[in-house]
Amino acid sequence: MTAHGHELAVDVRGLRKRxxxxxxxxxxxxxxxxxxxFGILGPNGAGKSTTVxxxxxxxxxxxxDVTVLGADPGSAGRAWRSRVGIVWQDESAxxxxxxxxxxxxxxRYYPHPRDPDEVIGLVGLKEKASSRTKxxxxxxxxxxxxxxxxxxxPGLLLLDEPTTGFDPAARRQFWELIRGLADEGTTIVLTTHYLEEAEALAHRLAxxxxxxxxxxxxxxALRHRHGAEATVEWTEPDxxxxxxxxxxxxRTVAELARRFDGEIPGLRISRPTLEDVYLRLTGQESAR
Structure with missing residues (x-):
């Protein structure tokens, strides 16, 4: 099955869980x-973790109906599981x-693993290869x-809140790692609470x-479709x-320019951010 000419790695129709x-x-x-x-956004309890x-x-x-890498995950066997990589929110090493x-x-758990030293270099840990995890x-x-x-x-990598607790520098370094994996052709599904992260990494969002x-x-497109209104701010003569x-x-700025006969004091125009759109869509706009 395809979407806009692209083969689907994940195809979900009418998924329900109680x-x-x-x-x-x-x-x-x-x-x-x-x-x-692909980024999945939502507040706690929205259903995103259950979906993943x-x-x-x-x-x-x-x-x-759920198809992941051509199989139903509910009945797929060991060979299928070896093609799905998972990075849990909790550490596993x-x-x-x-x-x-x-x-x-x-x-050793996989039938056709990548070269361990290559992977260590890929994630930027070559200099730490001999260091203990702790x-x-x-x-x-x-x-x-x-x-x-x-x-x-894996053909599919699932990331659950991958940068929780990171400082800004570490988060941006991690983004470069994810971009590199995507450039290699890995399909990545990402859940995150960081709207900046979703916008920086995801081709599409749900x-x-x-x-x-x-x-x-x-x-x-989400910003344009769900956050069309901009905010114009200025300072009156008083x-x-x-x-x-x-x-x-x-049009608003043009009208102000005519009224002020030129320069508009304190003029500032801001358009909705992805965060504004997200809060509006999830019914949390008044909490901001």
Missing amino acids: YGDVTAVDGVDLAIRTGEV EILQGNRTRDGG PAELTVRETVRHFA TLSGGQRRRLDVALGVIGG VIAKGRVVAEGEPA GAPRRERTATPT
Whole structure:
């Protein structure tokens, strides 16, 4: 099956999952193209983690059709699992082993693993290959987790909140790592609470709220489609600040320029950010 001429790595139709009386996933549809970075956004409890767990084959579904790398994750076998890489939110590397020992150990779980030393270099840990995991910084340990996620040469890499707790510098270094994996052709599904991260990495995004996809598309398209109004701010002659939300900011500025006969004091025009759009779509706009 294809989307805009691209083969789908993930095809989800009408996915549903309940926990007792609570509906966690309520008819989710997703079409993720091979080789793209796809971001899933949503507040806690929105259903995004449950959706990813179903894609992994680690949780059963109550309804809907799911195909991941050409197979149903609910019944796929060991060969399929070797093609899906997972980077959990919690660290998985043994503390007492060195980086090289850890990667080589995990490589034995896969029928056709990548070269461990190549993967260590890929994630930027070549200089730390002989260091024990417990001596690594938080960012370095996260890089090791990614190494373990890609050592099997997966066609799909699932990342669950990969940069939680990172400082800004470590987060941007991690972004470069993810971009490099995507350039190699790995399909990446990313859940994150960081809107800047989603915009920097994802080709397309799905916003999930209350178990449903409320918007999907490229980040710029989502901003345009769901955040059309801009805010124009200026200062009146008496010093009073003014602001106006408008879908035609150029017209508003032209009218102000005529009224002020030229320069507009304190003029500032701001368009909705992805964060503004996200808060609006998830019903959290008033909380900002």
